[in-house]
Amino acid sequence: MFKVIKDNKKFYDTSIKPETAVLVALNQPFETDELVQEHLEELAFLVETAGGIVKKQFTQKLSHPDKATFVGKGKLEEILEYVKSEEIDIVVFDDELTPSQLRNIERELKVKILDRSNLILDIFARRAKSAQAKTQVELAQLQYLLPRLTRMWTHLERQRGGIGMRGPGESQIESDRRMILSKISLLKERLKNIDKQNETQRKNRGQLIRVSLVGYTNVGKCTIMNMISKSEVFAENKLFATLDTTVRKVVIDNLPFLLSDTVGFIRKLPQLLIVCFKSILDEDRASDILIHEVEISYSII
DSSP: OOOEEEETTEEEETTSOOOEEEEEEEEOTTSOHHHHHHHHHHHHHHHHHTTOEEEEEEEEEOSSOBTTTBSOHHHHHHHHHHHHHHTOOEEEESSOOOHHHHHHHHHHHOSEEEEHHHHHHHHHHHHOOSHHHHHHHHHHHHHHHGGGTTTOOOOOOOSSOSTTOSOTTOOHHHHHHHHHHHHHHHHHHHHHHHHHHHHHHHHHTTTOEEEEEEEBTTSSHHHHHHHHHOOOOOOOSSTTSOOSOEEEEEEETTEEEEEEEOOOBOTTOOHHHHHHTHHHHHHHHTOSEEEEEOOTTOOOO
């Protein structure tokens, strides 16, 4: 038994209390106020997609991020005061934080700290359905975690263990790093095999013209896919509703072709995910026609 409540026209299941969050961004000299606000709106949508509720946004004009705490000392104290008074669960930064910045900010604010990369990885982990998507996301997560083990001293589940597997005097962090490197190597090999299978499938599709829908995540590619192909591809008003490539055969005026929908674009996408999702980008590269879908309410001059 659960109850649903309405908050700002969004519905939440009260059986699981949604986490509250504040957003933090820098306004650097090369960025306009409008651009920073667009980034924050996108970050807020990411938080909502992950199941959180955004309570407040903080921005600061700086020529470059503070090496220790990303924002200045005064701004960090302002954030701390709000986090304490409103009992905020998470503070999300719009740019990727270094391991030392994460450690220092966490020490000051004493709440969960996420950056944009970590948040996107969390959403991808929730959305991954196929074996390929799950492998790609896990690889990206481990590569993100590796340089941050100094602050995240984890007791990860041992993939290999037993007598004689640890060196004398090896620390927990060194052991975890060794285990992660081994798992990364395994996942990379698994992705190579998946890529080979995908390449074989592309060749087996014959000489049909290939058309790919590309564009920003949540721009409506799945909806267009369903309209053109008369199919029922999963579509939802959230970022990264699906991570898997969908291919359908379509016939228009006796002209058959293959229509594919791939994972959408987003600003400041972590480089790790770009590399890991290379096989999905290969689908676009192999296409004869790219249809770039753009929301009419958004324009760049």
